[in-house]
Amino acid sequence: METNTELIIVGAGAAGLMATATAGEAAIKAITLERRHRPGLKLLLCGNNRCNISYQAQPKDMLRDYGEPLEQFLKTAINEFTSDDLRKLMAKWGLQTIANRNRIYPASEKADDVLHCFTDKIRDLEAPIVFNCPVEAITPLENGGFLVKTNKINLTAKYVLLATGGFSYPKTGSVGDGQRIAKELGLKVEDPRPGLAGIDIKTPWLQQGEKEDVPNIAVEIFDENGRNVGMTRGNLLVEGNCLRGTAIFDATRIVARQNLQIPSFVLDLFPTQSASALSSRLGKANLAASLEKQGIPPLLSRSFAELSRKLNASEFLKQIRLEVDSIRPLKEAIVTVGGVSLDEIDPTTMEARKIPGLYFAGELADIDGPTGGYNLHAAFATARLAINAIKAKLRPEPKEKPKPTRNFTKQEPRQPAKTTKKRSSRGDRWDAPEPPPWRRRPQ
Structure with missing residues (x-):
């Protein structure tokens, strides 16, 4: 089948950029199609614009x-592309990285530098x-390969890699094209839900426009039956009634x-403290003053002092039950939970x-x-895995010729040389080998 190219990559976000660069290094003829006017728009927002690209761990x-x-x-x-592998690759491509509490950032702590490394x-x-080029449909062809229809051109390719992201931050181009296709x-x-999102509470802890940060808290999560289903640790950012x-x-x-x-x-x-x-x-x-001494910001200290006025303060501060109004919508979430079902994908190749x-x-x-850094690392690692699988199909490694082995099978015993019978002067017989022609005596 004649094709425009060997591979079409749909999307130029984190996964798409890694796929494009990896395919280029593998000499795969690839074309990347991006809905927006430039690549990596959501990448620029990661880690508060510092771009936490991975987590340093085994x-x-x-x-x-x-x-x-x-x-x-x-x-x-993950085993084929670890956090150490990512850091080595980024260094090879010109981006130095640092680890801060095991979170890996560019040394400059600027998301722009990560994007520039890829571009x-x-x-x-x-x-x-190709920018400003949303994909409208993908059709498998009878003899293999795919027809990819866009708003500009139609292309055919042997392989297609979808890397269009989720539904969060739709202004960056994450509008669910891949899930629709x-x-x-x-x-x-799977239905999309907001992951890594904020919570609105019914009773505000701060006035509108006020913002405070508490560095180290724990959150326990319970289901509708009161069963504890998990606990998290980290910082708390309070903005009015939003956590x-x-x-x-x-x-x-x-x-x-x-x-x-x-x-x-x-x-x-x-x-870290008991009640x-x-x-x-x-x-x-x-x-309020005591809470400030314990590291709680002033505005929140006054708010918590008021909320616990008629309660046991230490017990209240150790078990603040949130009256949740809602979880922030999907478009504001950092990631999308849901997407193409894992049952549809071979996890060893990322192929349907x-x-x-x-x-x-x-995503x-x-x-x-x-x-x-877990979400970006998953995007990078799955992109590398998919491209390596495509490369293996396009450029299969030649099979090594088997090395010659010694034949240890039982062989027939060697036949003795032809002999002539002669009589010695003493009359007894002995066998002597026949001499070569040039040594034979004339008859």
């Missing part, structure tokens, strides 16, 4: 943090990206992955089980992780 520990079923599904991708590499490889091709797609921060974000991811309909949250502002130890530290006079030649990478699939 693969088994990293996989455990994703939780099931992702712990099993991502095993090949510079792609430019050096002369790998084409997967549904049209008959694949199962954000890593502890809250990771808690809402647990809610989304477990499809909890009526979750409840209990906050512990002092997870009795906290009580002795706070004392009985001027609770039902449609050979169609591959997936990143388009039902893949997400906690805060700390």
